[in-house]
Amino acid sequence: MTQTARNHLYLVDGSSYIFRAYHKLPPMTRADGTPVNAVYGFTTMLMKLVQDLNDGVAPTHLAVIFDAAKHSFRNDLYDQYKANRPEPPEDLVPQFPLIREAVRAMSLPCIELQGWEADDIIATYTTQARGLGFDVTIVSSDKDLMQLVDDHVQLFDTMKNVRMGADAVQDKFGVGPDKVVDVQALAGDSVDNVPGVPGIGVKTAAQLIHDHGDLETLLANAEGIKQKKRRENLIAFADQARLSKKLVQLACDVPLDDALDALAVHAPDPHKLLAFVDANQFKSLRAKVIAAGGLDDADDAGAQTGDAAEYTDQTDYECVTDMAALDRWIAEAREAGTVAVDTETTGLNAMTARLVGVSLSVVAGRACYIPLAHRASEGLALDGDGPAQIDKASALAALKPLLEDPAVLKVGQNIKYDLQILAHEGIAVSPFDDTMLESYVLDCGRHGHGMDELAKLHLSVTPTPYKAVAGIGKKQVTFDLVPLDKATHYAAEDADITGRLHRLLKPQLPKAGLLTVYETLERGMPAVLQRMERHGIKVDRQALSRLSGDFAQRMGALEAEIHELAGETFNIASPKQLGAILFDKMGLQGGKKGKTGAYSTSADVLEKLAAEGHDLPARVLDWRQLSKLKSTYTDALQDDIHPETGRVHTSFSLAGTTTGRLASTDPNLQNIPVRTEEGREIRKAFVAEPGHRLVAADYSQIELRVLAHMAGVDALVEAFRDGQDIHAITASQVFDVPVDGMDPMVRRQAKAINFGIIYGISGFGLANQLGIPRADAQRYIDAYFERFPQIQDYMERTKAQAREQGYVETLFGRRTHTPAIKSKNWQERSFAERAAINAPIQGTAADIIRRAMLRMEAALSDAGLDDVKMLLQVHDELIFEIAEDRVDRAIPVIRETMETACAPVLDLAVPLVVDCGSGQSWYEAH
Template sequence: MAVTRPVDSSSHVYLVDGSGYIFRAYHALPPLTRSDGTPVGAVQGFCNMLWKLLEDLKGEDQPTHLAVIFDHSSKTFRNELYDQYKANRPEPPEDLVPQFKLIREATQAFELPCIEMEGFEADDLIATYARLAAEKGARVTVASSDKDLMQLVNDHVTMLDPMKSKRIGHDEVVEKFGVAPDRVIDVQSLAGDSVDNVPGVPGIGIKTAAQLINEYGDLDALLERAGEIKQPKRREKLIEHAEDARISRTLVTLKLDVPITDELDVFGAAEPDAEKLVGFLKSMEFRTLTRRVEEGLGGPVADETGDATAPIDRSKYETVQTVEALERWIEKSRAARIIAVDVETDALSAVASRLVGVSLATAPGEACYIPLGHEGGDLADGGGKPEQIDEGEALGRLKAILENDAILKVGQNFKYDLAVFQRYGVRVAPYDDTMLISYVQAAGLHNHGMDELSERYIGHKCISFKEVCGSGKSQKRFSEIDLQTATEYAAEDADVTLRLWEILKAGLAGKGLSTVYETLERPLPQVLTDMELAGVKVDVAQLSRLSSDFAQKMAEAEETAHDLAGHKFNLGSPKQIGEILFGEMGLPGGKKTKSGAWSTDAAVLDELAEQGHDLPRALLTWRQFAKLKSTYSDALKDAINPNTGRVHTSFSLAATTTGRLSSSEPNLQNIPIRTEEGRKIREAFTAEPGHVIVAADYSQIELRLLAHIADVEALKQAFREGQDIHALTASEMFGVPLEDMDPGTRRNAKAINFGIIYGISAFGLANNLGIGRDEAKRYIDSYFEKFPGIKAYMDAMKEEAKAKGCVNTIFGRRIHLPGIKDKNPSVRQFTERQAINAPIQGAAADIIRRAMVRMPAALADAGLKTRMLLQVHDELVFEAPESEADQVIKLVTEVMMGAAAPAQSLSVPLEVEAKAASTWGQAH
């Protein structure tokens, strides 16, 4: 605990900017809640920073005295001097406010003085204590990176940036401000501070202020001689705003004479009381920090077995090579009731891979690897095939626990494991997925791969696949890896996954996200597994015809381009294209990239084509057919599985922030449907003999959700009455009667309707419609005038995002938007558009997920043999026996239209367009 110790010339006083620590901790880390729902993310960050500081200071630089200084409140004596001081600062985030008290408690748990005083900022207290210590000859270190405190630096006082462990002395201040520390106040008085609403002199920044102060000596001399300044604008501003500069000087000058009540002597530093500090950290549920503190203070360290944050020891993992050993792990699994499971295979595709081994973890630190398909690599066997349990026998015994309803199986990105097991006759249930648990809590904040989660939550760096198998041409298959290495790698995956589950699962209830996980995420891996394993049939002959057709059209476009350029060139070379367009032909609008080459992206070519230039139009045509050929007609043929004769895409559950699914290998989400050639690709997706493709698509779901969420009565009524929403919008905006509506006006309204959902700007709408920016702005203004509820919704979402750092869908999905407070205006504006769109797009994603989750049971209960094959944006695709087509259309439509209920009662009806045909293209 802190002790009383006189301060003298041998003392080293550390003054920690506690308020600075709080906000750095809050903004640097993702939101975190205790199991009872209390937000504690900033508390955790604060404690981590404080512990790191104490650990870093051990040794020669150890403080003799240490205190943590806080702001008492937002109102200080400066507000009485200047009522606009910090007037623009927003209120603290809602989830930070309850943490202020806990952070004070944390400081006391560290046995550190917790200093604050009403009417004064922490900086004033720090300045006063620094002066008092310096007067006694002591060394002073201010633990902060706050530029406002740099005015204190002198022979006795330095600063320490705790995040960078960087000392800030005289030279660093000069580098930052361009002047010595004793002139920092003058520079700040001129430059002002927009964050704190310190006026300064308009048009003068730090660099200019430093030049002026270095030339004239100080602020008073500068203001007295302002009339001598040669630059007219600068001279006028200094004369006009001289009083603002003087007011600013008062505001930025830290008080050195705060009437303190706690003397320096009571700041004597001492090691924290282990029992008290550990008790507080445990009450906050900071497992990793608790362990570090226990180790650092020599207290009792938690048992390695059973503690999710205990150090990982790979040497303790077991390689299971006999039936007897396997039975022992099966019994341990039954007793544990919660186990982590992971498979190792010889390929990335869950549909085409071969099972190589299975790992289990029954408690943190207790894990094993069961090799099943290793081909060699153990030197003990002379390089021959190592001892392994027969695959069939091992899976037969594992099936008893993997399909046991009383044992929860935990996996990371578990859809892959489910698919592999299912191909081997094992249908794993029930299960939890740590990737999805993380995704529900932190979508938009970070990625959700196991390696990143391991480092983030348990401070452990996992063995990488590259370390085990190599990369490139020398990469080995996992079946070739020796069993010891394979065990360390595979068992670690299971061990880490179980530890992550123990940490992450508790956060769902505390953050109110259990329902989101249980209804929108947890059921989907099995649904998607069934879809991926089913695959979809493609017509190879049709794809070949399309490839030939696309190649012919590429050749025609190439010939046209060569004729227009006057010589042959490589249409796939951006460098050659740029030299021809902007060098040889001298077309306008040329822009060079950072590498010095001309930019020839689609936007550049589109703009040139719209201006009437033929060569860019020919290049765009060539690129369109080249992409269709390489990405679809050729790639789909290559993607056909030789064993099934079908294409098996892989769906990703946690790849977007809004809950929308994506797909890869091949990507079936981006097949173009707006062009005739793109639609031909869908014609190649067909059904088996005696079957049809059924495609069911939500109609204008995002516009319907916008009408509901923004509570726009006119739009809601139109949807209820089945009106043409784009025609209605055009009629409202442009005053054209519905019966006289022309296609062009309706098309403009459609572009605005969909553009508004994505927060489109006048610039963007102008580009979309090919009109002037002023006209586009009038369209948008007119739209908001006719539908004010939409503008109110957009403003409300931006404000909510700024206040909370996230937005929610109507089903509770949380989408974090860390860029909402970014210093870069472009990033900030982009994030504001995300804040507008995310609740709508996210709700649409939630609805189709709910429909997908219900669909398999609905089909089974109806006794149908129809299979769900694909999900593409707002559309579901099925393969049905011809005899079931009508029944399937009716059932699928009912399930999709009712997917929002009972969680949400929508004020607009959901509409589904469903059709059966021999190909996907015809059914769409």
């Protein structure tokens, strides 16, 4: 390295800055709840240091050095090294990566190396720089670094604004820098748990080294030490002193990834720092960054870096009403390579809503709305009398190449809805990102993932509510009747906010180690589900009608029986009247009145009374079941049949659960009861088109298999591998009974425990489920854990993990955050613990079926089965519609795709087994 003047290297001890910043400031959080007091303090201190240095003699080289992990080569020398150090404060841990981001945002090298402490990295750079004739300033007050001081190396304590040379080291240790390690070897260090020699402090050590020259000479002449106790300790603990010297001696030969040249100071990017400051909501630092960087106050260039959310009060929303303007926006989107897209429609049901307009945004604060089907009033066709807007066909013809261009990324919020709307117009959007799913991957369990909530949380923006432009109640209009000025602001704002959220959230995925989860489990799902929803499933209206009639007749018979048992007629659907009959008139025990003064007649209450042998509550339960089936399914499903397709098109929610499971709405097809024959009857109404059959492919006991793998339960793993009856095996292990000739009731009890354990079932819950005394139920659970202690270990380990890091993970890395696990409320905490135990199991099962769904279409296509349609996903089951002559070919492909869904990422200890059945109806397919 050539030199024209003496170079000056500054090495900042990042760890020292972190803890000083943390303890100096009170707690601070961002809008999303992330603690940032240490981040703020660190950033402020580092900015001040850089500014002060630039105001003086600016350094030629500068870097910030961090500890990569607690373990270093010193732990291999002495396993008790730093063993006394407490874990960092809980609210400091999530700030560590943000602090490193702060360094990079200031365009400074951020250096750490696994297996080496920051002090060793500093020592190595110092040694290299000293050899090249540099001056070196180490920004730290750490005494361990004082051994590096010489005529050209000094320490700088920025808190006290004190620079420490050889004289300061002499004052502290009583020896020069070259003898510091000898003194430390004798005196030890309680902070780092360096043992030293008992009975010898710093002053005594300094005197001994001054008298003998160095540690080895002292130890060699220890017999001549006059003080008896000191002499005995030096002799007895000589090896301990030598070990201590190895522990305190800094390594000067760390294999660095970044050469000294890489630490050369260069002009920072103020836009990058502004983006970081804005993302962490450090408003008090914003003006300093703008002033220091020479930025204009309106220059939100930091918002365009893609690293953080943009903050701007200035918006430019355009209503596009001619092709020239539309072509300009399309060209801008192509040049940028990424465009946020949103659609406005006449309703929320993606299968019946009509497209009204499209909005686009490329940069923060700028967006457009392209109205396509607005009307001036009810019933007015767009024949020239309506608002000025581009011809819909022409606009869509221009937009289609952009929205299908593989070189342009489309970004949406809950983009599945937009995919469906645009699919109606013959547009297949690809590729795309979804901000809702980015948030879901990052923060599942912390908060919701709707745009309004995300905008408030991350951008401090409250989006315009729909009612503000369309009205409320009876006066609310569909969006095609909203005036264009209001429609433009509302629609363009949605696209603008979506783009901002994407630029904030997407970069966080790799930083959090969650990009693979997003890419492999989430990103492709909107397209798969959009096609499933579009296919829908055929429903036999007449079958539903017949079931409704049958349920009504049976309800009538039950009603008569209930009235006879009560000795009078009353409204069975009225909890108040039912409670009066049960507890006042009949005098049954267990009645409890609520705040309204009425008795509770919940299912739990009635089930308890029925278990005691009372007929009336038992009949009421039967009546309620039929009433729910009739109103929720056999009646309501008839209204859900699409008038044009004759099929029901449910909507699958990707971010509606905390475990990765899909939810089904409008209508909910996942909650159709299957434990009773009446519930299963409803599945008879779900049928295949003529010449086709429905195929149901169901993972067999997938959650138990996942539990056996995660907990490492050898007995269960072996049983699954051998294809044995897992519930019979469990009963045999727990109740010590042979499998052959087993009482079905015993197997049923084991089955209830097997599935209940996954959901954290209690003795009370199991007792209710099996209709046995609570003491017996608790004894069964205790016996289960005694036989399978690995499961109890898994549960305790998972709860501890959730408490320690705030989340649990599936085998594929999906995270579920568990903030309530530290709640002071016992009920909240207990619920969170059960959820933490269940989430990795149920979540892994959900991930497996997602992986199967994402691969299914390609697998079927490769087998020449493109016409096979995947229709529904219900818990662990996939439903397909297949031509009758292709069923036998399709089932092996479906089964293999589902059973190999883990490959090549995960090698489960147990095999996945998929049961397949086919029939004219969903009922027959089982």
